[in-house]
Every structure is written in structure tokens, then in C-alpha cells.
Amino acid sequence: ADTLKVRLDWTPWGNHAPFHFAAQKGLFKKYNLDVTIDDGNGSVATVQIVGNGEYDVGHASLAPMAIARSKGLPVKAIAGFVQKNDIGLLVPADAGIKSPADLKGKKIAFTAGSLEAPFIDRFLAAGKLTRNDVELLNVSAAAKAGTYMSGSADGALSSVPFFLPVVSAKRKSTSVNFADYGLQFPSFGLFATEKSIETKKDALRRFASVVAGCWAYILNGHMDEGAQAIIAARPQAKLDPAVLREQIENIKAFSKTKATENEPFGIQAASDWSSALEILAEGGLLDQKVTADAVFTNDLIDKKIVADLAAGKF
Amino acid sequence: MIRASDVVKRFGKGDKGVTALDGISLEIGEGEFVSLLGPSGCGKSTFLRCLAGIETASAGTLLVDGKAVDGPPDGLGMAFQRDALLDWFDVLENVLLPADFGGKRKRDFEPRARELLAMAGLNSFVNAYPRELSGGMRQRVAMCRSLLLDPRLLLMDEPFGALDALTRDQLNVDLHRLTQRQKTTTIFVTHSISEAVFLSTRVVVFSPRPGRIVEDIRIDLPRERRLAVRESAEFAGYTRHIRGLFEKMGLIHD
Amino acid sequence: MIRASDVVKRFGKGDKGVTALDGISLEIGEGEFVSLLGPSGCGKSTFLRCLAGIETASAGTLLVDGKAVDGPPDGLGMAFQRDALLDWFDVLENVLLPADFGGKRKRDFEPRARELLAMAGLNSFVNAYPRELSGGMRQRVAMCRSLLLDPRLLLMDEPFGALDALTRDQLNVDLHRLTQRQKTTTIFVTHSISEAVFLSTRVVVFSPRPGRIVEDIRIDLPRERRLAVRESAEFAGYTRHIRGLFEKMGLIHD
Amino acid sequence: MPSALWSGFRRSSVPLLGALVFIVLWEIACRLFAIRPILLPSPTMVLRELADSPAWFAEQTVYTVGITLAGFGAAVVFGVLFAIIIVEWKLLERLLFPLFVGLNSVPKVALAPLFIIWFGVGDTPKVAIAFLIAVFAVVIDTALGLRSVPPDTLDLARTLRGSRLKVLLRVKLFCAMPHLFAGLKVAMSLALVGAIVGEFVSSQRGLGYVILSAQGMFDTTRVFAAIAILAVVGVALIEAVAIVERLAMPWHHSADRGGH
């Protein structure tokens, strides 16, 4: 069997469902793969580490991957799972904040070094505000929830599908999404270095397709199975099935763009990427000009496998 | 002033232990000058340390001013065998230390400190650090320090061991005058028999380890002593007697 | 063996500096036993340290075996004024240190070390740590250490300062026999005039700081000396003469 | 013997008392102010968490302690050697020490992703981080110790004309020992922190991973369970250093006998 080492974006959350589900169902074995799945600690680190060849494939937010590509890391997206920008502002449901315009004078927690930071100005600008109209608090990812839930901040910028379910239990919240204010770029997906795409093309194709197929299956009403698979894979992590399920449910809303709506799961659209790259460039995040074809490939999605698995034919 | 009865001091336990003092009984009155003589390692320093309250006797009672010793007594001045100067203070500050520790204003004692240092021939080293001194100079600084506050009880452990005969004689005379004037009760450890006889009202001779008192000799020389007294027949008698005691304790083979 | 001409040693610079040695010229032949006498702080230790190569003369030349001293000479044994025992080794290991440092097998020297310790009366303290010793016992350990390797050149800085007369006499006799037998060239600092005369082939008297040589006295007593020699008239003559030198240097007022 | 037992018990009961008071105060504060567990769980909650899966926590602890000890060991070996080198060769000190200080001032947390790239994803990068965080204290304290030989003793060593190695082994190292052990205590504590930092960056096991993944789930109680284990482990590791210290310096004991 072909061995593959996979590095995920973070410690276990709903986003990891297809990986553990596929493993649990023996699908990797079935497609002649020997897969090890390591948890990560942030998309940025995953991109760096995978980009330097420590792993065969990584799962991370793909916008940072594109940025890294523009700075010389030879990485490419091979599957897109969360194709809408999942970042948004979490606010208490009763705060009456519906758009950036309502943020005047509010305290907003964000994390320097994550992808929300460079776009805060443009997000605020959508409500005709500037940085000086709000109070921005930079806190680490780990501190964000505490800051928000203890009321030290009136809102927090983060991954909506990740964050909303966890905080909702304590502070009923809603989100104002970046994607709705012109800040659209792809989020989580698989990527690999050009070298491993070349040398392990076949194995990577099977892997990406299996994961994409499982995602399609899970999002297609088998969310509890997905949640249970995560819990089974990380038995000691004391994961809350309800939260995981809700995270998966939330992801569904972000999983497809107009351009990919009717494509098999995992397939990315060049048009999406072009506009995303433009937005990233406007944010001053890209060093060299990169074209859409350079950052992604759909060659590694085997539509047949995806379709089979999506239909539950294991 | 001091009353020791059956003082025993053991270091360590059991077989490996060492008995340093074995039943010392001694009474010393106010204003006496008592020299302790005895072979090396017989417990002289240990006895002084017990008196000073920095070592506790293993058995027996030790009273100073009628009170059992459980810490350094009032008005104590002590000169240690290894000078114990503080490296980080200069000579003057070292000498002024007892004033400082006694909560007195150092400035008030500076003239006295300078006077003592001058007496010890150290005028030009007032501001030197201990590391810049010779062995004998360090001892003299330590002596000045022990005398600064005109102690009522002065314990001196071989204060003149590293001094040449001349300086030693000089300091003997000075110390004698000083303790006479102040009526300081002094216990003085030395290895020089003539120094002991010259300075003391009594000489106590210790036996080799474990230390016991071999003889307690009253020195009946005039209260005021000049160096010339050392030429007297009584003086020679005392030194000869003490030397005899030593010779009885051990045999010199050559 | 040793040839010093116009050796000068200054500590510090300019006005605040101290001149410890001021033009010492001295020749010492193989197998001689030279005692240095002089007031405290006159530079005796400094001179020994220059000879041992641990202090460099500020001016003048200092030859040992015809070679300028630029480090401790071959076959050196040294006993320091403050014993310099190593707290973390027991007595035996302290004494064996020169063998260990000399790259020799310690086991081979253990009998010798025990023999020296026995001579110094320390049989029962072979395995004690330095902290458990009295002042005089520490000095004796340091002396044994300096003798372990039968040095060709022995420098001793007041090795018997903290010893009682009896032990001192005993060790004087032993040291005399040892250096005689081995023809050890010895330079010996002491404050005891009679000890100096008893042990030495020559006695060198230093003046007070800055140290200069006042007189270099050849001691013409029989090569083999017994304690009884101290009762002889020549012996008394020498001691009287040296005492006279001292008295000329300073006046004792009492 | 029973009295020794009793005194041993009393000796250890005082520190336990200190910890107990602290824990009780914490519990009371949690209940009194009704602090939300996500902000600060109460000790009872933390205990329950630990009691729920003791074997698993033990496994993670063993892993982290392993990393800690490996990093600590490397720091001791390298740190002592480096200290010896800079103390023995003044020129090397001038050449290397500022560089070492400079490198040490770089926060390891910032370099951590690079460590994975350099050392792979195994235990090595974690050990390396623990090592790097711990080594400075060893170097500084050992160097001070090696320089703390009293002048008299140095003179003695020189007159004995021993090789530098002998002087080092018989004199300087002994003088350095108390300082060395102070450095080791600081280093042990830092190595533990370093192991955690290392596990933060990349790990599938260990208490650092437990903390990280619990933080991801906002499971503050579990974070504190791991923290509580770390506190106990820290005390135990430093106590172990103290025990080795006592064994390594018997001559210090003999001084106690004197009754100072």
C-alpha cells in the first residue's frame, strides 16, 4: 500500500470528520492507502511544515497556502472542501449587530497572524468605519473564546463554523460573514507540494477523492456519523458530539460557491481562485503575481470515487 | 562571671564521633584574664565557641553572668582563629562592624576604630580591602574589631599567631593595658607560654583530646606588667612549670 | 639553586600602590634551609609566592635552577599561610593531591601519606573532612601535603603558627630530619626566632614594608641538630643577635 | 525508626499544608464568586477530570516527562561542557558567549515551526526546544561556579602544576557544584516548560498536546487537569535534583554536623 502522512489544520474539530470517517470505514485501506493522520496547530504552521516536505499532504485553509505559494513555497491545492470564506465576526445574538456598520465603538477580538487580520480594515470599510471607530483586541486563538465569552469583547473574528457552535452554548451568538462583504476566498482544503504531487500523484488522487467523497457523504445528511468518527478516532479528547455535529452542519453552508455548486465535491473553480487571488493581492498579501492555475489542480479528484462514496457505496 | 561545670562537647555520633571537651569545670571572675594553653586539637577553640554561644555543649552546664548560655552573651567581643574578615568591606568598615551590628552610629565609633588600627600599626591600610592584606595584618584587623566596643567579655582565639615577636610584644603590652583599664574579662587562647604568663591572671592548661583541665595556675605577678617582668625569676618559674606540664603530656623524641 | 637580584614587587599603581618587596637580592644553594624572619606585612609571603611562580616580580630577576621563574618550578612543595585545604576531599585525599595532580597513581603514595599524617599526629583523622579539624590540625594536613612527593624545593609559609610548643618542637625535629635526609632546599617563613635558628643553615631577616634584607645570618651549628642544641650558648647568641636586629627596627614602648 | 518516620511525615506535611490551603482558597473562590468553569474550574472539578481517566493522563505525563528529561539531559551535558570551554579559554568565551547569548534571546516559540522542518516531526524537535530553553541557565550558573574557586585554592592548584584537566576535575567542578545544582533546578523547570512548548507545535501525545486540544474544545477543566499534573511533576523533578545534590556533596553534610 502507498503510505501517506497527513497533517491536519488543528486539534480535533468538526472539520476533521471525513478523514476519520474514511479511516474508520477502512476506505483508505480499500483504496490501497496506508494513511497516518496528525493533528496540527494552525493552518499557517501546517502550510509551512507540509510545504517543506515533512508530510505528503496537508489540510488547511487554502488562502494562506496561496500566500505561501506567492512567497516561494511550491505548494498547490488539490481539493477544496470549504470553498467560501468561513471567517466572520461572532456577536451575541441579542446585540443587534447585523452588519459592519453596527460596530462603532465596539470591542472586537481578533488574532494577529491569522487570515482575518489583513482584511479587518476592508470589512469595517463595508460599514463605512475605520480602525479608529472600534477597539481591536489582538488575542491568541486559544484566548479568543475566553475573551468573548467573558464579555471582555463585544465580538470576535474567527472561523464561523468552528467558533459559533462552541460559544453558542454559553453566549447565544450569530455571525456577520466576511464572504458577504466582498471578502471571498477559499478556506479549508487539501494541498501538497509540487514534488509530492509529481511523485505520489496516484496515491494522492485516491486520497483526495476518498476524503472528498466522504465529505459529500457526511454533508449529505450523515453528520452524526461524521461526528462519531471523530470521537472514535480521538477517544480521549472528550469531544462533544453535539458541538461537532453543529460544526459540520455549519460547514455545509460554506462548502460550495456558485461556480462549484454542481461539481463533484472537492473540485475547485478557476474563477473562484482568480477573484480570490485578486482580493488577496489587494490586501497586499501576495509577493509575486500568481495565476489561478498555479495554485490549484483538479487533476487529483477522481470523480468516480467521489460519486461512489458520496452515494454511500463503501 | 563564667561558671562551667562538667562541660562536655562531642561532635558527630557513635564510633565516628569525636569528643572535643570532656568535663571542663572552671570559674572565671569579673575582670580576670585567663589564658588557655593546650596541644593542637584539644578543644580550646571549641570551648571558646561554647562560651560565645555559637556551639552548644553536649552535656554539663555553662553559665555566663549566672545565666545558661543560649546565644552570644551581652558585651561580647570575639577574635576568631581564622580572622573572619568580610571581603566586601574595607578595613575600617570591618572594624566598625560591631558598632553597625549593635545598632550604634558608625560615625561615633570611627575615631575609636582609627585609634585601634593605629595601635595595630595599620594606619595606612584603613581603606584597603582584606584581600590586600598579609596574614598578620588580617589578624590585627580582626583583633581591632573585637575590641571596638570595649567588650565586657573578650574571647580571643590565637589572635597573635601570625605576628612576629616584636609586633606581638607590642600588642601584648597594648592589650594588657587595655583590658586592665577596662577590667575586661578575657579568655585568651595561645600557644605561647610566655605570652600566656605575661598577660594572664590565670593560665589553664588543657590535656590532649579529649580536652580536660590539667592544671589551673594562678599567676601572681604584679597587676601592672611591663615587658621587663619577663626577665624576672617568678616569670621563668611559671614558664618552666608549664613547659613541664606539656612535657609530661607527651614525649619528644629526636 | 635560587638566585634573586633586586627583586621588586609592587601591588596596585601610583600613590595607592603598596611596595611589598624593594630590591631583594639573595642566593640560596642546593640543600640549604633558609628561614625568613621579619615583621608582619614585610613581604615574606609575597617573596615565597614570587618564587613559586604564582606572583610575578615587578622588577629584578629571579632564577630557580638558572631559569627565570615563569611558573611553579619542578619538584616544588608549598605550604600556604592559610592552609588552602580542599573542603570536598577528606584529609587523606587532600594529602594525596600532589600525587594525583602530578599524574601519579594515588595508591602508590597512600602509605607515604599515612606515614606523614601519623608523624603529624593525625592518624585518627585520616578520613575526616577539613571542616571537622581544628586550626592546628588543618595546618598539619597542609604540611603533610607539601611533603608528600619529597620536593626538591620546599616553600613553607608559617606552617607551625597555630601549633602548641610541644607539637611544634616535635614537628621541627621531624622536618629537620626529613629535609636533611632528602637534602631538600627549604625556604621557611616563621615568626619564631628559635625555630628559625634551630632549623636553618641561614636566617634572612627582612625589614618592615617595603621588605628589604636587613641581614643574612649563617647558622654555624652542627648539621645534625637535636633539641638540646637550643640550650647551647651559640644558639642563645644567634637568637639574641636576631632579637637585637628586631629591636633596632622598632621600639617597644610600655 | 518510628520517630524518623514521624519526623519525615511532619517534614512533608508542611508543604502539603501549604498546597492544601492554596487549593481550598481556590475552591472557595470558585464557589463564592460562582466563577464559570470555562474561565477557571474549581479544584474538585479538576480532580474529577483526573479521576475519570487516570491511566490516560499518566500515559501523557510519562511522555512529557520523557521529553523533559531528554532535553534536560542534553542541556546538562552541553551546558556544562560549554561553560567549561568558555571558562577555560578566554578567547573562546569572547568569541562564542555573545553569540550564545544572542541565540538564546531568540524566543523558541517563534522558531518552533522551523524546528519541525529541521528535525522532523518525531520527538527530536520537542527535545530540542526543551534543551534550548533549559541550557542557558546551566551555562550561566556553571560558568559562575567554575569561576568561584577561592584565590588560595587556585594558587595551590597552580603550584601543584596539575594539568588543566586535573584542576578542572579536582577543584573547579567541586567549587562549581552548588552553583551547578542551582542552575539544574532552574533548567529542570525550564525543560518542563520547553517540553510543553515543543508539544504545542507538533505532537499527538503528551500534556502539551492535551492542553492544546483541550483549549481547542474550550475544555478549561482539562487544561487545568494537565496544569495540575505539571505542577506536581515540576515539584517532583526539582525535588529529585535536590536529592541528587545532597548525595553529590557529602562534605556539605559533615558541615551540618558541626551544628551551624
Place this chain on the structure above:
Amino acid sequence: MPSALWSGFRRSSVPLLGALVFIVLWEIACRLFAIRPILLPSPTMVLRELADSPAWFAEQTVYTVGITLAGFGAAVVFGVLFAIIIVEWKLLERLLFPLFVGLNSVPKVALAPLFIIWFGVGDTPKVAIAFLIAVFAVVIDTALGLRSVPPDTLDLARTLRGSRLKVLLRVKLFCAMPHLFAGLKVAMSLALVGAIVGEFVSSQRGLGYVILSAQGMFDTTRVFAAIAILAVVGVALIEAVAIVERLAMPWHHSADRGGH
């Protein structure tokens, strides 16, 4: 005087040489192996980055150094006082020291989120983290120092019947000084790391913030620019401690005069 200048120059040229060799090797390695700048930028690139906006970098540096010094200052004050307390009162040591060791073994990175909740997002949590990381070294080394008084000196102090305070101020503190300064060097280095860790957790400014934001944008060159500044600042801060050390212990100099 010109000779003093020259020797001063030679004295500082050696460490510079060491650093220079290191930098040149690094540059050569980068070029030889054509290392990608995103992985490891070459020194020239880092220099260019610094030269591009020196004022801005200076501003961030000043902020971080401010946090470092505040944390360091707090660690010195508290650390010395705590060391004094545990050395002076055996009971308090038994009561508090294990607790202190335990608390110290908790990785600050894990507690950082709580710090923000407790102390807000101002400078306080950063100073607190720098303080907590630095304080242990001060306590351990100062406590060792306070205990390193030679027995003879302790005996002297006892016979002089000085108050505990006098013994402390005139004897123990002086004995502790060399140890204290070793601790301060370690603490200074740790405070700098602590300030960065603090800024990682929450900050709008400072080199930690620079590193974090640059990392997020894969701007490795800028990360290394900040790291380079940290290395230089670390050397400077520790050199400052060494200078204070030399000024604070004049009697150690006088020993040098003797020519050991």
C-alpha cells in the same frame, strides 16, 4: 588613552568577529543550497528588511524592551524578597517553596488565555508573563547565594548579635551578590522571551506582535528581522547586567589587582 581605546576596540572586536563568522556562514549556506527565503532568509535580506523601516522596528523594539524591563524589574524585586523570606524562615520555605515550584512549572503559554481575562488586554498580562517566566531563576540563585555565607562569617555575625536585618544587609546580601547576578542574567534573558510570549498572546505592538503577524503572512524575512533584533537586544541587556555587576562588586576588582 589611545592604547585604552585600542584595547577596548580589540576587546569588543572578538565577539563581533564571532558574530560575523556566524552571519557569513549563514549567508554562504543560504546561497550555496539556494535555501528558499520563506524557509530561511539570508542575512542580507534580513538586513534589507531592517533597513527598509528602521524607525518602525525601533518603535516595536522599544515597546518590547519596556515590557521586558518591567517584567524583569518585578521579578528582581519579588524574587529577591521571596528568596529572603524562604531563607530566613525555614517554616515559610517548607510551606511556600513547593507551592512556588509547582506554580512555576505551569507553562505560562497555557495560562496566557486566563491572563487576558484576569488582567485585560493592556500591558499588564505581558509584564505578568515576563515576570512569571523570569522570577524562578532569581529566587533559586538568590536563595543559594544567601545560603552561601561561609560558616566562619556566620559565626562572626552571630557573636555580634546583629538584628536579622543587619546580618542580611551586611553579610548575606553581599555573599549572595555573585549568585544574584548570575540569576539576573538568566532572568533577563527569560524576561525577554516572556515579553515575546506575552505579546504572542495579546498585543497590538512590539516584536512579538511583529513576529506573529509576519508568520501569518509567511513573511519569514520579517520574522527573522525581529529575531535578529531580539538577539542583539538580548546581548545588550545581559551586557548591561554584567556592567552593573562589575560596579556593584568593587571588592572583586581589588582581587584582580593581585594578579590572580
